[in-house]
Amino acid sequence: xxxxxxxxxxxxxxxxxxxxxxxxxxxxxxxxxxxxxxxxxxxxxxxxxxxxxxxxxxxxxxxxxxxxxxxxxxxxxxxxxxxxxxxxxxxxxxxxxxxxxxxxxxxxxxxxxxxxxxxxxxxxxxxxxxxxxxxxxxxxxxxxxxxxxxxxxxxxxxxxxxxxxxxxxxxxxxxxxxxxxxxxxxxxxxxxxxxxxxxxxxxxxxxxxxxxxxxxxxxxxxxxxxxxxxxxxxxxxxxxxxxxxxxxxxxxxxxxxxxxxx
Ligand code: MF3
Ligand code: CO
Ligand code: CO
Numbered sequence: 001x002x003x004x005x006x007x008x009x010x011x012x013x014x015x016x017x018x019x020x021x022x023x024x025x026x027x028x029x030x031x032x033x034x035x036x037x038x039x040x041x042x043x044x045x046x047x048x049x050x051x052x053x054x055x056x057x058x059x060x061x062x063x064x065x066x067x068x069x070x071x072x073x074x075x076x077x078x079x080x081x082x083x084x085x086x087x088x089x090x091x092x093x094x095x096x097x098x099x100x101x102x103x104x105x106x107x108x109x110x111x112x113x114x115x116x117x118x119x120x121x122x123x124x125x126x127x128x129x130x131x132x133x134x135x136x137x138x139x140x141x142x143x144x145x146x147x148x149x150x151x152x153x154x155x156x157x158x159x160x161x162x163x164x165x166x167x168x169x170x171x172x173x174x175x176x177x178x179x180x181x182x183x184x185x186x187x188x189x190x191x192x193x194x195x196x197x198x199x200x201x202x203x204x205x206x207x208x209x210x211x212x213x214x215x216x217x218x219x220x221x222x223x224x225x226x227x228x229x230x231x232x233x234x235x236x237x238x239x240x241x242x243x244x245x246x247x248x249x250x251x252x253x254x255x256x257x258x259x260x261x262x
Contacts, residue, residue, distance in 0.1 A: 013204040014180060018111070019249065022180060022206060025062065026113030026247050026258035029106040032056050033115055034261050036104075040119045042096045046078035049102060050089035057106055065105035065112050065183050071228030077103040077116075079232075084212050084241040085174060086232040088225055096122035099132055101243045105183065112183045114208050115259035116245035127215070128240060134166045135213040135242035138191070142209040143248055146255040150201045156193030159211045163191075171212035171220065171241075174233070178207045179247055203252045210245035 014022060036052050054075035057064045064075035072088075079087035079101040080094070087101070094100060103116035118132045138159045145158035156175075163170045176189025187199035191211040201207075218237035225232060235241055249256045 013202060014206070014249075018180070019204065021109045022111045022113070022249070023258055025106050025108035025111040026115070027261065028057070028060055028062055028108055029104050029113035029115045029247070030259040030261045031060075032104045032106065033102060033117055036102060037117075037119060040094065040100060040102065040121065042094055042098075042122050044094050046080070046087070046089040046092050046094070046100075049078055050074050050076050053102075053104055057104075060108075062106045062108035065107045065114070066103075069183065070230050072225065072230045073228065076105075077101070079103070079241070079243070081240055082235045082238045084171060084214070084220055084233040084235060085243065086225070086230055088232060094121045097124050097128070099124060099128045099240065099242060103243075103245065107183075110181055112179050112181075113259055114179055114183075114210075114245060114247050116210065116243060118242040118244060130166075131168060131213060131215055131240050131242045134163060134168055135211065136244045138163050138170070138211040138213055139209055139244040139246060142189075142191070142211060143246060143255065143257065146201055146209075146248065146250060148201060148203045148250055148252055148254070151196055151198045152187050152189050152201065153193035153197035154195050154201075155209060156190035156198070157195045159209075160192035163211070163213050169214045169217045171214060173220070174212060176208040176210045176245070178205065180206050201250050203250050206247055206249050206258065208245055208247050210243060212241055212243045214241045215239035
């Protein structure tokens with residue numbers, strides 16, 4: 001592909017029809033997450049969670065974006081406790097007290113919809129409950145900072161300010177992304193930053209807000225996934241990490257969260 005083609009693709013805004021398709025894909029992603037939630041209980045394996053997600057997406061005429069993406073072997077990511085992101089479903093059994101981020105991305109009629117939530121398995125520690133709540137609140141603070149022609153730095157600033165105030169740290173090297181016909185597009189949406197800095201938030205384009213919130217400032221350990229260029233990450237000191245993700249549309253007056261079930 002010519003450089004100018006990819007530039008045009010990245011800079012183009014969505015038409016009314018494209019927005020409708022994007023909304024459908026995002027709604028399916030949200031419904032998938034809602035569908036799998038009651039299964040996220042002690043005794044299930046992350047492979048079984050992945051299979052439920054895979055089957056639900058296929059039965060609704062879509063495909064799971066992660067499957068085969070840069071060699072990624074599964075249909076979802078399941079990140080338990082100290083796993084920060086891109087946890088690969090396997091034979092791991094969930095246990096009471098775990099927290100698990102389940103990340104679902106659908107590809108429907110040419111558009112990707114990306115959403116994740118951290119679920120608590122049975123009764124969890126106060127610490128686990130608190131970091132899960134703070135991760136959700138950080139995502140919402142980031143989303144609420146979106147204004148048309150604002151900047152990615154406005155979002156990151158709001159996220160990091162809240163996390164820091166609550167005694168947590170945000171992951172700096174991994175974050176949200178433009179999304180639409182391309183799974184991971186520009187701009188990068190950081191979970192830290194300065195107000196007014198970074199790329200402009202252009203109306204009628206979509207991106208994700210997906211802060212990863214960590215219990216300590218320990219660095220991340222990076223692990224290879226066999227036959228894939230995707231890496232998975234965990235906290236070096238094995239402390240907790242939690243995350244939520246929505247896909248949002250920037251409008252001419254603000255934003256719309258697209259990864260909602262109805
Ligand atoms: N859904 C993840 C995100 O929020 C990306 C997963 S890529 C995969 O961006 F290959 F690991 F599935
Ligand atoms: Co994403
Ligand atoms: Co995701």
